Amino acid sequence: MAGPVTMHSVAKAAGVSPMTVSNTFKYPERVQEETRRRVCEVAAELGYIPNHAAGNLASGQSRVIGAVIPSIKNSSFYKYVRGMQDAAAQGGYELVLQIADTKRHEMAAIRTFIGLRVAGLTLVGNEHEDQAADLLRKTGVPVVEAWVHGDPLDMAVGYSSAAATRAMVDHLVAAGRQHIGFVGYAGDVAGRYTERLPAFEQRMREYGLEPHLCHLADEADGFGAGSKALDALCRMGASIDAVLCPTDIVAAGVLFECGRRGWKVPERLAVAGWGDYEIASEISPQLTTIQPNAYEMGHSAIEMVIARSSGLSVQMRTRDTGFGVVERASTRLAPIGVD
Template sequence: MQDIAVAAGVSPMTVSNCFRYPDRVREATRLAVMQVAAELGYVPNMSAGLLAAGSSRVIGAVLPSMRNSSFYNYTCGLGRAAAAHGFELITMIAETGEEELSAVQTLLGLRVAGIALVAGEHEPGLRRLLDRSGTPVVESWGGEGAIGRGVGYDVGAASRALTRHLIAQGRRRIGFVQVAVGGSQRYAMRLPAFRQEMFAAGLPDSLVLTVRAADGFGSGAQILNEFLALEPRLDAILCPTDIVAAGAVFECQRRGLSVPGDIAVAGWGDYDIGRQLTPPLTTIAPFADAIGREAVSVLMGGQAHDDGPVETPFALEIRESA
């Protein structure tokens, strides 16, 4: 750091601030220091600061998957917000409760400054472990009862809005896909809201297909086929993700069924595939990047934990498929 300070014509404290507290340094100075550091091959010793402070300037995020756009956008929001506070982001993928617990143990061992989880089926000992650690925690897509503080959007309101739209389009035999496990808390409020709207409209709410997981185009085709076996007059399907919805659209096309003429198809998540599909998907846009930004704000102490879950917006994106 002394060598960098001499070469850049600044003090060693300025060099330190450029790496640890970039918001305290003028941008031109920071860029000059970082250029000199790169030329000299300097990498800061994070363990030294860790020993002195007891925690690092790193935020850890545990994700159940990176197979959909929501988690990609969420991670981008986390990363940008962390960087704005002078922190780095470490992400770990954990597809099971056991893997999630192991990931959290690893992050705690690294003395991260905070941990961002995704609502789902956690191992029984996870909450106790985090409570004892004293590390700030936020549970994204979580609500009341979240580990740490929940950050998400009103899933029930989104489900009601999407169901009302389908009903307003004249759909009367609407199939609903309920995901039973694998992050079920992220799906739990959708079905009750769907049934409320169907009941209010005097329509049957029993055309529900429960699946253990819905991940991939193939599952969309299988789900549509099962619905048509249950109700040949099916005129709409409400899918748990845009990927599943796209698979259902592909299957309709294989069967010679018009979308939305014969069957309206709605997705969830506002993935890029839904915008590029023919016809483009009607869907719910949850603004996952905003969830990531608010999660970091909670970890940085910008949101008081006793104020309840942080609610971010969502949008009903009406396109040609429904």
């Protein structure tokens, strides 16, 4: 069996210096495009994989960033991860991802990444075990909490779910809806969900509308949560004419239930989702939804980690990536006389 392929092997075969090979993988922006392409081609032919651990020992700085996310079930996290991947690659870093759907699993992931001496960490949300928060403070590893917009352990990037809730209520009221139902999640869920209900109730009161047409669903029900929510809201006695859902998955479930009941959307019921998942633009009618700018959030999170790990000052500890209300057919009535 042949011995391991080294940086010097690649350099000799490509006709460049070992430093050029090193820069090709660590700092690609420092290498001319033609040279970089030749080095990558030779490395691929020889089966060369850069030794990140050796580079870390030599430079004293890791080129690996750890990311912890609670799920990969929805496209918001997919876009978020893609944003992180692109920003890491642009900065010459590698992104290593772990899924942790509980605080205990998140704690284990944090310990693993700190043990690997990563350059920094990105987490989703700001609810952690006390032990995890204490460990992060003591180690001083750069950490960005994403999908939140304030009070970070170190740095944060995200948007206000409360502001987004108010914006969607504004949209529905402007569309002529008066009896708006709210669907949230029950149980121990993240703050990005729990802060929505108070914002909904406040905005409805400001409009002089009934603020208590609310149902808390089981997060595990997926599409099925939509039909259960619509049943519950209808039993409250009001003539519901709009529903604001916690995700596009639940909103799609409401659309399915409307189809079973023979209700036209949006004529009988306007339906709004959250997240701008792929299904939102593919289902019929297309879903009006909150777009969280997930790609920009992920990209910004990695930029902040790289800046801090490189010794640069981060001017703002909290970065607001904003959101958008994407209006589609599920809340938009066609003009009179238009089919």
